[in-house]
Amino acid sequence: MNRKQRKIILFNKPYLVLTQFTDQQGRATLKDYINIPNIYAAGRLDRDSEGLLILTDDGKLANQLTHPKKKTSKTYWVQVEGQPNEDALQALRKGLDLKDGRTLPAKVSVIDEPAVWPRTPPIRERQSIPTTWLSITITEGRNRQVRRMTAHIGHPTLRLIRYRIGSWTIDGIENGSYSVIE
Known part of the structure; x- marks a missing residue:
């Protein structure tokens, strides 16, 4: 063949x-x-x-x-503004009501800053506001979904890196x- x-x-x-x-x-x-x-x-x-x-x-x-029906998981490393508390992280894990409907539950954890390349230009940093890195795994792929999810919990995305798709x-x-x- x-x-x-x-x-x-x-x-x-x-x-x-x-x-x-x-x-x-x-x-x-x-x-x-x-x-x-x-x-x-x-x-x-x-x-x-x-x-x-x-x-x-x-x-x-x-x-x-x-x-969407295949539900291939994707993991993102997300640098957000501020420090989400456990309630905010739980909201991501349970699913959020966004304008285009409820998101499926996400796997979310706080991670150390990953060893990644510097971004050009760098993110905007404010001395008085710390940042936090999250690992977020979703099985959907809506338009700007991760950014909308973090904004919904009051912690806008500053940098988003897709680390994994499937395996x-x-x-x-x-x-x-x-x-x-x-």
Whole structure:
């Protein structure tokens, strides 16, 4: 059987890069980092978010990773303003009522600052307001969902890094680089 090998690319997307290959406004896109033909992003990652983006030529895999009914888990490292108390963290864990409906329960924990690349430009810091890093795992992928969730509990997101999708992570992939799987 002469079946073509599928391509899976794990890309550690930098801040301010669009998850598309073209942009009429001349902003940074995937083409500035990846020169592999016939691959497409399996899902999106906002321009102001960083971290793992999976690209593939396998439509079935892309659907499996992005379709809401498949419930593929995604873990984000999120730097928020302030220090959420246990009640705020429990609200995330139980699910929140956002404008587009209730979120599914999230797995949430406070983590030490992860050993990640510096962001350019850096986040805005205020001397009088500390920041906290959270690990948030969700199985949905609504538009700007994690940012809306942290804002809802009164702790706006300052930096958002997607660490994991399913069993794939950004471990060993420098920011702005990619790894070819399979």
